[in-house]
Amino acid sequence: MNYVEKAVCLRRALHKIPELGWGEFCTTAKIIENLEPLGWKLYVGRQQISEEAVMGRSEEFVQKSIERALSEGVDKALIERMEGYTGCVAEFDTGRPGPVTALRFDIDCVGVEETDRKDHLPNLEGFRSQHEGAMHSCGHDGHTAVGLSVAQWIMDHKDELNGRIKLIFQPAEEGVRGGAAQAASGLLDDVNYLLGAHLAMMCKTGEVCIYPGGVLCTTKLDVRLKGKPAHPTMSPQLGRNALACACTIVSELLGMARHGNGLGCINVGLMQAGECRNVIPVHASIQLEVRGETAEINDFMVDQANRIVKGTALAYDVEYEVEKVGEAGELLNDPELADLVKEVSEKVPSCRKVIDHKKLGCSEDFTMLAARVRAVGGKTEFFVIGADRTAAHHQREFDFDEKGLETAFDIFTGCLRRLNGK
Numbered sequence: 001m002n003y004v005e006k007a008v009c010l011r012r013a014l015h016k017i018p019e020l021g022w023g024e025f026c027t028t029a030k031i032i033e034n035l036e037p038l039g040w041k042l043y044v045g046r047q048q049i050s051e052e053a054v055m056g057r058s059e060e061f062v063q064k065s066i067e068r069a070l071s072e073g074v075d076k077a078l079i080e081r082m083e084g085y086t087g088c089v090a091e092f093d094t095g096r097p098g099p100v101t102a103l104r105f106d107i108d109c110v111g112v113e114e115t116d117r118k119d120h121l122p123n124l125e126g127f128r129s130q131h132e133g134a135m136h137s138c139g140h141d142g143h144t145a146v147g148l149s150v151a152q153w154i155m156d157h158k159d160e161l162n163g164r165i166k167l168i169f170q171p172a173e174e175g176v177r178g179g180a181a182q183a184a185s186g187l188l189d190d191v192n193y194l195l196g197a198h199l200a201m202m203c204k205t206g207e208v209c210i211y212p213g214g215v216l217c218t219t220k221l222d223v224r225l226k227g228k229p230a231h232p233t234m235s236p237q238l239g240r241n242a243l244a245c246a247c248t249i250v251s252e253l254l255g256m257a258r259h260g261n262g263l264g265c266i267n268v269g270l271m272q273a274g275e276c277r278n279v280i281p282v283h284a285s286i287q288l289e290v291r292g293e294t295a296e297i298n299d300f301m302v303d304q305a306n307r308i309v310k311g312t313a314l315a316y317d318v319e320y321e322v323e324k325v326g327e328a329g330e331l332l333n334d335p336e337l338a339d340l341v342k343e344v345s346e347k348v349p350s351c352r353k354v355i356d357h358k359k360l361g362c363s364e365d366f367t368m369l370a371a372r373v374r375a376v377g378g379k380t381e382f383f384v385i386g387a388d389r390t391a392a393h394h395q396r397e398f399d400f401d402e403k404g405l406e407t408a409f410d411i412f413t414g415c416l417r418r419l420n421g422k
């Protein structure tokens, strides 16, 4: 089996066991089981995650995910090694001087139920999701599979390479939660070059986009309010109404000022409040996100959101708490590294068109890893590898053309030859 066939096989195996962010225990086990026999040095659990920087992770969800992984036959010793934290960083030292190059692959899935349409390839070929309510409908199964195939290639060609190579298998990209925690582990602080890519997006099979545009900065916030209960007619003066406070916060948030320098958005996606009909409501919670074309605009939106919550909570005399549960920054590709990816792509047989700019309109926490690498003087590049899609990303009919795996494999290995070749 060649590398690309192996990537297709792995992709299908991973597609069967999709796991939501911070719950990727089966997936992480698969990664470890593939890499360890090849001789990769692995950083697992807290070795590759800084607990203080973890966002949007629920202990209850993690425990449930661990139980499921164990019930599906994942080795208990492996689960223990993960210490409750999914993802993995693999390192290979050629023993020769040379740059440190890191490749990043995200591993989590989306919370949608896979379609039962008969013409959907995973149904036709028998690799549909076996996890209810979870599906690889963003293509991260493809990313992980390419990463594992590239890992095999590196070991097969280790005598032709210099320096060190790191493979970053990142958990919890959806909701932009995992990147910051992996960056804060410090494992990227010696990286000279960081490359990452996304399959499909707005590009067709055979296309590669070097500077994806419209990648928005974003911050995800959870707001929790706590009022005081009271009888609504006997002693309403003793109550503090968290539900009314939440309603005011939501309408203020939706009407917040925009920035003149570019696009800024806010979405309030969930509001829950109250206990029962005849008690002044004590609890309320709000889930919101802001996005901005630049870090400056995003920060402006976050500041306003925080002020609105604080001021409104003061007005209603309720306690409040704002938790940051996800964050992604600006996508700033390094022109020199971007040129290199472009040159490599132009020579890849399955790539027929290299596009400089294309607008995506999403957010990516690759940016958190990239910011860390840039802070220590490294160069970073995030590109898109085209693959025809059957539906938009995050939809239940989503599937991508597996020919994209070949393009991805060829570009990553081509870049390694250029950056770390002898």
Ligand SMILES: [Zn+2]
Pocket (backbone or CB within 6 Å): 138, 139, 140, 198
């Ligand atoms: Zn994605």
